[in-house]
Amino acid sequence: MSSLRWTVSDTLVLAMRQLRRIPRQPDLLIGYTIQPVMFVLLFRYVFGGAIATPGFDNYASYLMPGIIVQSIAFGGFVTALAIADDMNKGLIGRFRSLPMSRIAVLSGRAFADIALNALQLVVLIGIGLVVGFGFGTDVLKVLLGILLLLGLGFAFSWVFCLIGLLSGSAETSNAIGFTVIFPLTFASGAFVQPSTMPDGLRQFAEANPFTTLVDATRHLWIGGEAAPANSDVWMSIVWIVAITVVASFLAVRRYRSLAG
Amino acid sequence: MSTDAVIEARGLRRSFGDVHALQGVDLVAPAGSVLGVLGPNGAGKTTAVRILTTLLPPDGGSATVAGLDVVKDAQELRSKIGLAGQYAAVDEYLTGKENLEMVGRLYHLSPAESRSRAKELLEEFDLVDAGGRTAGTYSGGMRRRLDLAAALVMRPPVLFLDEPTTGLDPRSRNSLWQTIEDRVADGTTVLLTTQYLEEADRLADRIAVIDHGQVIAEGTSDELKAKVGGERLDLVLEDEAQAAAATEALAPLADGEPAVDGASLSTPLRQGSGGVVAAVRRLDDAGVGVTDIAVRRPTLDDAFLTLTGRPAEEASTDGEEPA
Numbered sequence: 001m002s003s004l005r006w007t008v009s010d011t012l013v014l015a016m017r018q019l020r021r022i023p024r025q026p027d028l029l030i031g032y033t034i035q036p037v038m039f040v041l042l043f044r045y046v047f048g049g050a051i052a053t054p055g056f057d058n059y060a061s062y063l064m065p066g067i068i069v070q071s072i073a074f075g076g077f078v079t080a081l082a083i084a085d086d087m088n089k090g091l092i093g094r095f096r097s098l099p100m101s102r103i104a105v106l107s108g109r110a111f112a113d114i115a116l117n118a119l120q121l122v123v124l125i126g127i128g129l130v131v132g133f134g135f136g137t138d139v140l141k142v143l144l145g146i147l148l149l150l151g152l153g154f155a156f157s158w159v160f161c162l163i164g165l166l167s168g169s170a171e172t173s174n175a176i177g178f179t180v181i182f183p184l185t186f187a188s189g190a191f192v193q194p195s196t197m198p199d200g201l202r203q204f205a206e207a208n209p210f211t212t213l214v215d216a217t218r219h220l221w222i223g224g225e226a227a228p229a230n231s232d233v234w235m236s237i238v239w240i241v242a243i244t245v246v247a248s249f250l251a252v253r254r255y256r257s258l259a260g
Numbered sequence: 261m262s263t264d265a266v267i268e269a270r271g272l273r274r275s276f277g278d279v280h281a282l283q284g285v286d287l288v289a290p291a292g293s294v295l296g297v298l299g300p301n302g303a304g305k306t307t308a309v310r311i312l313t314t315l316l317p318p319d320g321g322s323a324t325v326a327g328l329d330v331v332k333d334a335q336e337l338r339s340k341i342g343l344a345g346q347y348a349a350v351d352e353y354l355t356g357k358e359n360l361e362m363v364g365r366l367y368h369l370s371p372a373e374s375r376s377r378a379k380e381l382l383e384e385f386d387l388v389d390a391g392g393r394t395a396g397t398y399s400g401g402m403r404r405r406l407d408l409a410a411a412l413v414m415r416p417p418v419l420f421l422d423e424p425t426t427g428l429d430p431r432s433r434n435s436l437w438q439t440i441e442d443r444v445a446d447g448t449t450v451l452l453t454t455q456y457l458e459e460a461d462r463l464a465d466r467i468a469v470i471d472h473g474q475v476i477a478e479g480t481s482d483e484l485k486a487k488v489g490g491e492r493l494d495l496v497l498e499d500e501a502q503a504a505a506a507t508e509a510l511a512p513l514a515d516g517e518p519a520v521d522g523a524s525l526s527t528p529l530r531q532g533s534g535g536v537v538a539a540v541r542r543l544d545d546a547g548v549g550v551t552d553i554a555v556r557r558p559t560l561d562d563a564f565l566t567l568t569g570r571p572a573e574e575a576s577t578d579g580e581e582p583a
């Protein structure tokens with residue numbers, strides 16, 4: 001069958017489309033870089049002094065894995081906006097009228113997002129090192145941590161593709177993203193230790209997959225007694241694969257049945 | 261079924277919730293012809309195009325394009341058609357050249373073929389100078405040209421144009437019409453939707469008038485005009501107060517009541533009435549002064565008014581289809 005070959009080819013063509021667009025949208029690049037840096041400064045210096053994280057060298061060490069996971073998850077936002085924009089401008093209609101793969105518009109986007117997320121990672125790790133974060137493990141584990149985060153970004157690209165296709169407008173995408181994903185990232189171990197939270201919220205935060213991802217990153221980057229392995233790395237991989245499979249299935253199904 | 265029909269739809273139905281966008285639409289376009297689908301906003305034109313271009317499955321009825329079923333053979337059909345829509349569907353962050361090359365690759369042309377085809381089309385559509393600029397910097401007319409060029413990358417035998425000139429200035433419209441006529445001269449079969457009667461009149465071999473999801477008339481431009489009767493006499497009076505006198509003087513020539521609007525008067529003429537010469541003589545005898553007088557063939561505007569009971573411009577939009 002040559003259909004797999006064309007799926008790969010179509011995906012590459014559309015990934016290239018997205019990569020070409022990146023340097024031509026400076027406003028988007030600012031959102032990807034300046035905004036997370038402001039979050040880091042806010043948490044590190046405004047709230048950080050009041051947050052105790054026993055076992056960690058300083059709050060920056062505790063914070064950085066959390067804020068990076070949040071930023072990566074949120075980076076997908078731009079994906080939802082772009083997909084909604086493509087629908088409104090008729091581009092999705094054009095793509096759907098072409099004899100191309102039915103998954104390529106979305107998979108091309110998801111693969112191109114890896115480049116954006118890598119850029120964001122570089123910026124965030126850079127600012128993290130400036131504000132007092134330090135790696136405490138070996139190169140292999142640091143790289144594994146980076147792979148895990150890029151995997152998370154890939155999974156969330158599919159989630160946001162689905163949100164963009166379902167909402168059909170930038171405003172609705174925004175509303176869905178902020179009311180669902182924003183609270184989920186805060187009700188986790190990303191910024192404070194769940195043991196300080198009241199009953200109910202604490203259990204939720206401990207079970208939250210964002211906590212699992214953040215703890216896995218802490219283990220791979222900081223290690224030691226403060227960030228033990230537990231089952232977090234494996235569970236993170238399971239979460240990433242599960243989110244990717246479910247979200248991509250639903251997104252492609254939605255794409256096929258669009259009305260335009 | 262006729263054997264040489266390249267586009268053939270039978271009893272197409274499609275609803276969106278309570279909105280019945282198409283209620284049993286038949287459309288036929290023989291090879292190499294232009295079928296104009298004419299109707300007001302919300303008549304169902306875009307829904308019909310979406311079904312015929314495989315973007316939307318019909319609720320009922322069937323359709324074939326280039327001999328391929330729009331549902332069963334959808335993927336194969338997509339390589340035989342080009343679609344240009346009322347929204348100029350180009351990526352505004354890509355250059356004109358990049359847009360065309362991308363579409364070429366997605367039609368599964370090789371990178372080299374995509375490049376050479378893009379170059380040809382930029383030349384053909386007078387976009388060579390703009391080819392290296394992002395489409396976001398283009399004027400409305402240039403974007404439409406790029407959109408149409410993208411639809412023609414594969415030299416498709418069947419072309420669907422959904423309101424290709426809506427919102428364009430007259431000069432851009434004329435140049436787009438010329439391009440479409442060139443395609444037709446090369447043997448491309450075209451289905452064109454439009455709200456502009458003038459556009460259907462100029463481009464289409466046959467016209468299907470669609471309203472509230474149904475074809476209410478079908479035929480050549482001349483056949484549709486014939487439904488409204490023969491020639492019309494239009495005149496402008498020197499003095500509005502003489503409208504009644506003018507109506508009386510012209511009564512023997514007229515085929516029905518005239519429409520009076522201030523000093524303007526328009527009346528259908530009886531066959532063989534003697535036309536403008538007879539009219540001028542009678543008005544003169546009655547002492548009615550006119551500043552302007554002309555006989556004209558009925559326009560599609562007149563046809564639309566007669567067929568739907570309302571002018572095309574004021575047509576209701578209660579069958580509005582989702583964007």
